[in-house]
Amino acid sequence: MIKIGLDAMGGDFAPEAAVKGAVMALDRLNEHSRIVLFGHRERICEILDKEGCPADRFDIVHTTEVIEMGDHPAKAFQAKSDSSITVGFGYLAKGLIDGFASAGSTGAMMVGSMFAVKPVEGVLRPTISSFIPTLTSRPAVLMDVGLNVDCKPEVLAQYALIGSIFAKSVMGIDSPRVALLNIGEEAAKGNAQAQAAYQLMEADAAAGKYNFVGNVESSYIFTGKVADVIICDGFVGNTILKMAEGLYQINLRMGVTNDFWEQANYENFGGTPVLGVNAPVTIGHGKSTPKAIMNMIISTEHTIESNAVGLIKEAFVK
Amino acid sequence: MIKIGLDAMGGDFAPEAAVKGAVMALDRLNEHSRIVLFGHRERICEILDKEGCPADRFDIVHTTEVIEMGDHPAKAFQAKSDSSITVGFGYLAKGLIDGFASAGSTGAMMVGSMFAVKPVEGVLRPTISSFIPTLTSRPAVLMDVGLNVDCKPEVLAQYALIGSIFAKSVMGIDSPRVALLNIGEEAAKGNAQAQAAYQLMEADAAAGKYNFVGNVESSYIFTGKVADVIICDGFVGNTILKMAEGLYQINLRMGVTNDFWEQANYENFGGTPVLGVNAPVTIGHGKSTPKAIMNMIISTEHTIESNAVGLIKEAFVK
Numbered sequence: 357m358i359k360i361g362l363d364a365m366g367g368d369f370a371p372e373a374a375v376k377g378a379v380m381a382l383d384r385l386n387e388h389s390r391i392v393l394f395g396h397r398e399r400i401c402e403i404l405d406k407e408g409c410p411a412d413r414f415d416i417v418h419t420t421e422v423i424e425m426g427d428h429p430a431k432a433f434q435a436k437s438d439s440s441i442t443v444g445f446g447y448l449a450k451g452l453i454d455g456f457a458s459a460g461s462t463g464a465m466m467v468g469s470m471f472a473v474k475p476v477e478g479v480l481r482p483t484i485s486s487f488i489p490t491l492t493s494r495p496a497v498l499m500d501v502g503l504n505v506d507c508k509p510e511v512l513a514q515y516a517l518i519g520s521i522f523a524k525s526v527m528g529i530d531s532p533r534v535a536l537l538n539i540g541e542e543a544a545k546g547n548a549q550a551q552a553a554y555q556l557m558e559a560d561a562a563a564g565k566y567n568f569v570g571n572v573e574s575s576y577i578f579t580g581k582v583a584d585v586i587i588c589d590g591f592v593g594n595t596i597l598k599m600a601e602g603l604y605q606i607n608l609r610m611g612v613t614n615d616f617w618e619q620a621n622y623e624n625f626g627g628t629p630v631l632g633v634n635a636p637v638t639i640g641h642g643k644s645t646p647k648a649i650m651n652m653i654i655s656t657e658h659t660i661e662s663n664a665v666g667l668i669k670e671a672f673v674k
Numbered sequence: 675m676i677k678i679g680l681d682a683m684g685g686d687f688a689p690e691a692a693v694k695g696a697v698m699a700l701d702r703l704n705e706h707s708r709i710v711l712f713g714h715r716e717r718i719c720e721i722l723d724k725e726g727c728p729a730d731r732f733d734i735v736h737t738t739e740v741i742e743m744g745d746h747p748a749k750a751f752q753a754k755s756d757s758s759i760t761v762g763f764g765y766l767a768k769g770l771i772d773g774f775a776s777a778g779s780t781g782a783m784m785v786g787s788m789f790a791v792k793p794v795e796g797v798l799r800p801t802i803s804s805f806i807p808t809l810t811s812r813p814a815v816l817m818d819v820g821l822n823v824d825c826k827p828e829v830l831a832q833y834a835l836i837g838s839i840f841a842k843s844v845m846g847i848d849s850p851r852v853a854l855l856n857i858g859e860e861a862a863k864g865n866a867q868a869q870a871a872y873q874l875m876e877a878d879a880a881a882g883k884y885n886f887v888g889n890v891e892s893s894y895i896f897t898g899k900v901a902d903v904i905i906c907d908g909f910v911g912n913t914i915l916k917m918a919e920g921l922y923q924i925n926l927r928m929g930v931t932n933d934f935w936e937q938a939n940y941e942n943f944g945g946t947p948v949l950g951v952n953a954p955v956t957i958g959h960g961k962s963t964p965k966a967i968m969n970m971i972i973s974t975e976h977t978i979e980s981n982a983v984g985l986i987k988e989a990f991v992k
Contacts, residue, residue, distance in 0.1 A: 491924065502857055505857065505864060505865040506865045506866055537913065539820055539823065539908075539909055539912040539913065539916070546823060546909065547823040547824045547907075547909045548824055550909070573916050573920075574912075574913045574914075574916040574917035574920060575916040575917065575919050575920030575923070576920060577917070577920070578917075578920055578921060578924055579920070579924070589865075590857075591857055591864065591865045591868070591910065592909065592910055592913055594857040594892075595855065595857065595892045595910055595913065595914065596892075596913065596917060598857070598891050598892040598893040599892035599893065599895070599896075599914060599917060599918075600917075601893050602891075602892060602893030602894060602895070602896055602897070603896060603921060605893070606809065606896055606897070606934060607930075610932055610934060612925075612930050612932070614928055614930070616924060616928060
């Protein structure tokens, strides 16, 4: 039995969107999976009732508090000890659920990831990644997309390893091509950070840790022809991600829709996995719709089943 | 009389594309402007002849060498003393031409900018900028787009001033809105560089140097609603620029063309001004077509006429 924890109170349209998304996910999960909803039982049951869904299709853990977007994440995580996020992380840390997803406070989700489930031993800094559109049949993985905005080169090299394991286990890519985002193809290109990271990644590749294919320029990350996993500093990755989102919105407004751009719609992926911590955690977009929540639940199930966390732990024990 | 220098030998399709572009520009320049072609006289005249354009519509400065893409920029700039770029910069430094444009070796163009015409006194590091598409009737200016990939905060604050002067003088924008590219809107967001730059820009704005509107996220830079000038580190700016180019190409391939995306076509702007040096210098795309060359010449004329360089000098004397 896989237990997927969902913060029913998280996100701008919670609890409605969250609970509706959970209902939508029911038929798409494997038989042995079960969703555990963290939130106010009465409110959850009201929505389930409206949706015509029996409450017993879920486990419900009643919580009375909510960490709001305006709250200080670390303080609220402690002070609101009966909040859906804090209780959810408690369950996750104890192994009572196998993964936890929320479209609520990103800050609080990170506090939970770092202090409740904690970084994998040997991982300098956990990371958050995102799928980006490509012209091939599958997306590429971009990391870090905003957690660490002043990455040391050693941290970037670790992300390469983490990203490779993620792409292999969760996406099923054999020997994923890992590239360093840079402003030129040659090894000596880029800022001090990229130049140093290149050297470390080259050494890692020589040691057989992952398949480093060198630098990739941002003009080519969306073709899918160069890399499956693209490594960059969180400032740069967040800039890329938000730029893609902004251009997706502009395209929508201009009536440009197609398969490529639809991949830039976060709703289709639903969430950003936190990688390098001791349990699967997924952070959703604040604006998550029921569809986005549904996909976040499915991707969390997928991450749990792939044993990505276990494989990352193994890699860092070595 | 304004004399606009053009490297007739620069670019992947030179001298044909360069000379053809110069011919195309003829009718679009002001009466008092004249194009000075630097390159092999015989080859230039052959192309002019084919185009049915009398050679006397140009000044031609005969040069016998070309700095190739594979050459070491600094070494070649010295060693190939009769190259079109080296001679062109000699003319520019002596005031025999009023601006210089080339689609040739970017490295050599930067060497010329830094060592022949030199940075404006007080400017820590010159910058290269680029126009980016917006949903309004005019593009925004992004800088730096790749010259300085490890910017100190002080350098970014200077770019804000330079960019503001450029947008006002060359683009005719009254009190241009200058924003710092960041991964959040709040002052305390971002990496160490952005946080420090924010403080400096806020102080500059308080001193009346320019109209600082705060942080802008990459999701909003293309709307045109937040900022006219967007300031960032060269690594980030180059990443944004190349990403826009890559997505423009992908759109083209998918048959998506519209006014917005057409602004991402470098051909329509033709070149990147080098700002913060003592004379107008424009660097074109290596793949410049005649149309791109034409627009590069026109934009160089425009920069000369706007007296942007003079205004930048004034601002840094203070």
